Amino acid sequence: MNPIEQSDPVLWQAICQEQNRQDSTLELIASENHVSPAVLAAAATPLTNKYAEGYPGKRYYGGCEFIDVIENLARDRAKALFGCDHVNVQPHSGSQANQAVFLAALNPGDTILGLHLDHGGHLTHGKSVNISGRWFKAFHYTLDPKTERIDMAHVQRIARECKPKLIITGASAYPRLWDFAAFAEIAHEVGAVQMADIAHFAGLVATGLHPSPVPHSEFVTTTTHKTLRGPRSGMTMCKADWAKKLDSAVFPGLQGGPLMHIIAAKAAAFGEAQQPAFKTYCEQILKNAKVLAEALMGHGYRLVSGGTDNHLMLVDLRAKSPNLTGAAVELWLQNAGVIVNKNMVPFDTRKAMETSGIRVGTPALTTRGLKEPEMKKVAEWFDRAASSGGDAQVLQKVRDEVTEFTRSYPLPHLTCSGT
Numbered sequence: 015m016n017p018i019e020q021s022d023p024v025l026w027q028a029i030c031q032e033q034n035r036q037d038s039t040l041e042l043i044a045s046e047n048h049v050s051p052a053v054l055a056a057a058a059t060p061l062t063n064k065y066a067e068g069y070p071g072k073r074y075y076g077g078c079e080f081i082d083v084i085e086n087l088a089r090d091r092a093k094a095l096f097g098c099d100h101v102n103v104q105p106h107s108g109s110q111a112n113q114a115v116f117l118a119a120l121n122p123g124d125t126i127l128g129l130h131l132d133h134g135g136h137l138t139h140g141k142s143v144n145i146s147g148r149w150f151k152a153f154h155y156t157l158d159p160k161t162e163r164i165d166m167a168h169v170q171r172i173a174r175e176c177k178p179k180l181i182i183t184g185a186s187a188y189p190r191l192w193d194f195a196a197f198a199e200i201a202h203e204v205g206a207v208q209m210a211d212i213a214h215f216a217g218l219v220a221t222g223l224h225p226s227p228v229p230h231s232e233f234v235t236t237t238t239h240k241t242l243r244g245p246r247s248g249m250t251m252c253k254a255d256w257a258k259k260l261d262s263a264v265f266p267g268l269q270g271g272p273l274m275h276i277i278a279a280k281a282a283a284f285g286e287a288q289q290p291a292f293k294t295y296c297e298q299i300l301k302n303a304k305v306l307a308e309a310l311m312g313h314g315y316r317l318v319s320g321g322t323d324n325h326l327m328l329v330d331l332r333a334k335s336p337n338l339t340g341a342a343v344e345l346w347l348q349n350a351g352v353i354v355n356k357n358m359v360p361f362d363t364r365k366a367m368e369t370s371g372i373r374v375g376t377p378a379l380t381t382r383g384l385k386e387p388e389m390k391k392v393a394e395w396f397d398r399a400a401s402s403g404g405d406a407q408v409l410q411k412v413r414d415e416v417t418e419f420t421r422s423y424p425l426p427h428l429t430c431s432g433t
């Protein structure tokens with residue numbers, strides 16, 4: 015019996031319900047994944063008990079001799095995976111990985127330039143409500159209205175005008191590849207440093223399936239829980255000459271004690287990502303995304319930029335039916351057991367809580383073992399639910415089929431049995 019089951023039945027019930035939800039639905043949220051049993055186990059170890067402020071060999075607490083081994087493992091594996099000079103594995107999240115760069119390289123009031131949130135960028139790339147937009151003068155580049163891709167001439171024009179100290183590349187909802195070398199050229203011209211936030215496609219970079227920003231960027235940040243398939247967390251990489259500033263930005267600049275159980279889980283995930291099977295997994299993510307994109311377009315949906323080069327795609331619902339909103343479709347799909355998130359499309363006339371788009375991604379389904387033929391089924395369920403007008407009977411029929419289907423693709427690890 016799990017100790018939580020015995021000591022705290024109320025908490026246990028909610029955990030089991032969440033596990034059952036994950037097990038019986040199709041996870042299409044592009045930023046989520048299912049970790050391996052080893053990563054899950056590492057996150058649930060007594061390492062959570064330990065304070066270890068500082069860095070390996072230089073701690074403010076006693077008893078860190080094994081903690082040092084674990085943090086060094088995570089660092090060494092990350093360096094080998096990405097080929098970076100230096101890495102700090104202590105940021106608790108992707109947001110803090112970015113904040114560490116701001117603290118290391120900027121002063122309040124400095125100018126930053128990143129992709130606009132409404133065009134796929136992230137909150138932490140200068141949105142006014144975020145610390146990045148409140149403490150810095152944030153400018154944004156947008157996508158070309160025709161191609162819905164990044165236009166480097168436009169980026170260059172804005173960079174020349176606003177003269178940023180930091181140029182941010184990377185995004186949360188951009189389905190195409192990034193040309194980090196072209197950004198570096200602009201950054202050098204205007205005297206900026208480049209921060210590549212590869213939170214979404216880090217797994218693809220680690221396996222050579224997406225161009226690497228490491229040679230071209232002073233800083234590379236990432237979450238560890240998306241395509242990289244580790245625990246919910248972050249890390250920041252940098253060139254050797256920024257290493258000291260970065261480390262003191264993370265600690266003591268931003269954080270106190272590192273979450274050593276999560277750093278152990280990162281070490282486990284990075285070890286897995288070094289195996290040949292992880293590259294096969296990432297290749298399958300891309301194959302699945304291509305087939306899902308084609309199948310959705312076959313059902314009459316328009317995809318932003320006409321398709322995808324990575325693990326995600328943005329479905330513009332208006333081509334299917336002008337009245338469809340992302341909020342309504344997200345709810346209908348959820349009732350049918352297909353989990354997605356509403357997302358603005360470039361130049362959307364609807365607000366963020368309504369939207370005209372849905373973002374979908376293949377990392378989690380690929381972890382469960384789904385391949386190309388199953389992607390066509392997923393697209394069909396998506397279409398039946400999105401075209402249902404919210405009809406409860408239609409949604410229940412899809413829900414029953416999805417529940418039955420998921421039984422053949424069990425999650426990698428179950429904490430609660432018999433739920």
Ligand SMILES: Cc1ncc(COP(=O)(O)O)c(C=O)c1O
Pocket residue numbers: 045106107108109110136138184185186211212213214237247248
């Ligand atoms: C590009 C990008 N950067 C940063 C983050 C922030 O990560 P976290 O939610 O761990 O703070 C995200 C999360 O979705 C992201 O997509």
